[in-house]
Amino acid sequence: MATVLERPETQVSDAHPHKGRPRGFCTETALAAALRVFWTKGYEGASITELTEAMGITRPSMYAAFGNKESLFRHALDLYEREKLDYVRAALAAPTAKGVVERMLRGGVANQTSDCAAKGCLGVISGNACGDDAQAIREEVIARRASSHAAMVDRFARAQAEGDFGPELSPDDLINYLFAVMQGLAVQAGAGATREQLDRTVDLALMTWPTA
Known part of the structure; x- marks a missing residue:
């Protein structure tokens, strides 16, 4: 899962650097298309040809608008966090730790079972598949x-201080467990699990979640 913190967005200029006039394509639309390719194939699995064909632009236009493949992926990852992981920020505002967990899990399931064809977690797909040539991407993820x-x-430290769960439990351990469940849900969704099946898994996880 990618970050839930706000970060400065990498700016993409709409002006062509050589001709001094607007480009003939929408950078946001092109970036959304690139995101789908990266999300489906991972960073290394996505070729420049596949990316530019999906984006509907030429290689020179891609390089002029987004830089190289690594830079394009970083732009796509920013978009992924803004549009696909907005439920994470909402989850952190829940009044209890269990509420945070439920919002995270339900939001993740809703995201994984949306109409978008790509499934799984972009960070997991791209981070785990990176070889030596893409070490910078792995480090970014x-x-x-x-x-x-x-x-x-x-x-979770604040939740523990407020008495949501006992002092014998480690917030770090609980978070690792939560992330493991979320990643498992993403893998199952990618393998074709239905929303009903994933929701039942969430129900079981919530039943076993510790409370004071």
């Missing part, structure tokens, strides 16, 4: 996960 984890630790 790991850094964003660490940011997400830190935000969850802060929230």
Whole structure:
């Protein structure tokens, strides 16, 4: 899962750097198409040809608008976090730790079973598949996960202080368990599990979630 913290967005200019006039395509639409390719195939699995064909632009236009493939992926990851992981920020506002967990799990299931053809977690797909040539991407994904984890630790530490669960439990361990369940749900969704099946898994996870 990627970060839940706000970050400055990488700016994409709409002006062509050589001709000094607007480009003949919508950068947001093209970026959404690139996101779908990355989300389906992962960073290494997505070729430049597949990306530009999906985006409906030429290679020179892609390089002019987004930079190289690595830069394009970072733009796509920003879009993924803004549009696909907005439920995470909403979850952190829940009044209890169990409420946070339920919003996270229900939001994740809703995201995985949406009309979007791509399934699974973009960060997991791209981070786990990266070889030596894409080490910078793997490090980027790991850094964003660490940011997400830190935000969850802060929230669960406050929940423990407020008495949501006992002092014998580690907020860090509970968060690792939550992320493991979420990643498992993403894998199952990618393998074709229905929303009803995933919802039942969430129900079981919530039944076993510790409370004071």
